[in-house]
Amino acid sequence: MNKEFICILCPNGCDIRVELKEGLIGNLDGALCKLGQEYVRQELFSPQRNIATSVKVEGGTLPLVSVRLTEAIPKERIFDVMDEIKKVKVTAPVATGQIIIPNVLGLGRDVIATKKVDRILNSPQS
Missing domain, CATH: 3.10.530.10 (CPE0013-like)
Structure with a gap:
């Protein structure tokens, strides 16, 4: 399964594409920094929100x-x-x-x- 995200953690606003294999991240493309990778992991496995x-x-x-x-x-x-x-x-x-x-x-x-x-x-x- 493929998913797309727009990272919100820095001003770059990276378009990140993720390929999931058996519930794990198989391929992650488009993140210009490590924050994007962390953002996608959190959104996939433990999404958090403020109110x-x-x-x-x-x-x-x-x-x-x-x-x-x-x-x-x-x-x-x-x-x-x-x-x-x-x-x-x-x-x-x-x-x-x-x-x-x-x-x-x-x-x-x-x-x-x-x-x-x-x-x-x-x-x-x-």
Whole structure:
């Protein structure tokens, strides 16, 4: 079986062609650097993805805060992690880098805020 990939690990964007024989890489063509070879191996045998989304904020100057994972997770766990993130609501203030969900689903990755959200200050009415 033959597969094609476009490597995303460096600016070259190599078109890589792979021939698989009995579940193993038989021939790999088109990678200009070792990163391409590593990328194809990972995509074939253990694909990983990162997630960037948002979480609701209560009492903040913004209704949502952007979040991401600290490291990529197995591709097949994306929807499980998204389900966990959807359950979360944070209270302002939120700091950039603040851990929103530690060790999400026991995967050894944290969900962290990527933006600062200040708390709404109640100003006295005149």
